[in-house]
Amino acid sequence: MPPADPNLFAQVFGRRSDVWTNRATDLLDRVRQPYRFVDLDAREHSALTAELIRETRHHQTPYVFVRGVFVGGFAELDERERLGQLVDEPARRPGRTEVVIAGRETEFVAPALHMGPRHRPTEE
DSSP states (O other), X not given: OOOOOTTSSEEEEXXXXXXXXXXXXXXXXXXXXXXXXXXXXXXXXXXXXXXXXXXXXXXXXXXXXXXXXXXXXXXXXXXXXXXXXXXXXOOOOTTOOOOOOOOOSSOOOOOOXXXXXXXXXXXX
């Protein structure tokens, strides 16, 4: 398993020459969250690429981990930021899956429908 550390807020495994890696680190800088960047082009980290692909089934940089859990690349990190999910939380226990459900303040109730001519639904 890649050295994903659940004690760190975020880790970005990528290449400095990659635009999506740079966007991921820029986003983390902008939201002022601490992260560790691992440059996969560096000799000491060159073997990590194959391991990251095998463990994540993701073939493009960056590989972004939040609290030790693989979240995806830049697009997934950006989505979490837009949904307000990049907050500094305590580490979660390994093996647990987090499900986030965006709720409404009031419950949605569908309007009552009845079958009109030719069996097309119409509003009452």
